[in-house]
Amino acid sequence: MTNPLVSFEFFPPKTxxxxxxxxASIxxxxxxxxxxxxxxYGAGGSTRERTHRTVRRIIEETHLKPAAHLTCVAASRGEVDEVIRGYWDAGVRHIVALRGDMPDGPGTPYAPHPDGxxxxxxxxxxxxxxxxxxxxxxxxxERHPDSADWDADLDMLEKKADAGATRAITQFFFDNDxxxxxxxxxxxxGITIPVIPGIVPIQSFKQTKRFAAMCGASVPDWLETRFEGLDDDPETRKLVAATVAAEQVKDLMSRGVDRFHFYTMNRADLVYALCHLIGMRPEGDIADAA
Incomplete structure (x- = not known):
């Protein structure tokens, strides 16, 4: 079986x-x-400078192609357009465009900026x-938490595709069905853009379960059972997490999926192990050949 095409997601560091x-993970x-x-890119652009700095360093120091996240919440069109132009000038050619959460956090009703x-x-x-x-x-x-029903949810995806989106990346999920x-x-x-599954190897089950509740993702009982009693046993937990993620990805591959987006939580260990388990091997090094 041919190796899948993968992408990795990071967040800008605070310290x-x-x-x-x-x-080290990159x-x-x-x-x-x-x-x-x-x-x-943090809620309300809260990590704007750190995001830009991280993206610029990836461009300058690696051969990787960065995709910069961008949200439109709590910002005017002019402010957002300034960020877009700044990315282009820095050499970024790929943006992950998101509505975003309100600065007060998930659960706060969304209200677009009047000029945004x-x-x-x-x-x-x-x-x-x-x-x-x-x-x-x-x-x-599993539908966006703000979508009243499936029609409303698919209406928005269709509008994104019609606006020129290249691909869609999903929220993480654990049930391949x-x-x-x-x-x-x-x-x-009739939406034809590729839909790439977002996969999260579980670094912390409690944290992942909390994230899932905020974004409307379900956590199957069998998954909770797998991690039961491992809160204070990080080594076993990592082995279980890598196995669970590899099982999910291999099952998706058996269903014809050949592209994946991995949420790394800025740690390489589980994602690297997952990639190894699905047959991927490293090539070359990080140095820019130029």
Missing amino acids: EAMEETLW EKLAPLNPDFVSVT YQNGADLTAGILKIAPFEVSVSAYP LFEAYLERVAKR
Whole structure:
């Protein structure tokens, strides 16, 4: 079986120690030659400068292709357009366009900025008016928490595709049947952009369960059973986490999926092990041949 195409997601570090961890992770994962690596953008643009700095360093010090996240919440069109132009000038050619969460955190009702982009579809169109970026957008196999029903959810994905999105990357999920059912819904709608499954190897089960509750992702009982009693046993927990993630990815590959987006949590160990378990091997090194 041919190796899948993978991409990795990181977040901008807050401290010097976190920066060291991030760059050790990037150095470990870079030889796997991902299609791209994305760098997240905090609620309300709260990590704007750190995101930009991380993306710029990836461009300057590695051969990797960075995708910079961008949200439209709590910012005017002018402010967002300034960020878009700044990315282009820095050499970024791929943006992950997201509506974003309110600065007060998930659960706060979304309210677009009166002078800003209204949602992910509006932002996608705005990005492409400025420069010919690749644009990735979000998708939700279990429906976005703000979507009243499946029609509303698919309406938004369709608008993003119509606005020029290159691909959609999903929220993480653990039930592959739900993802397959989602692909069927998308296809029935006539939406043709690729939908890439987002996979999260579980660093901390409690933290992952909390994230899942915030974003509307379900956590199957069998998964909770796998991690039962491992809160204070990190070594066993890592072995179980790598196995669970590899089982999920291999099952998706058996269903014809050949692209994956891995949420790294800025740590390389589980993602590297997962890639190894699905047959990927490193090539070359991180140094830019130029």
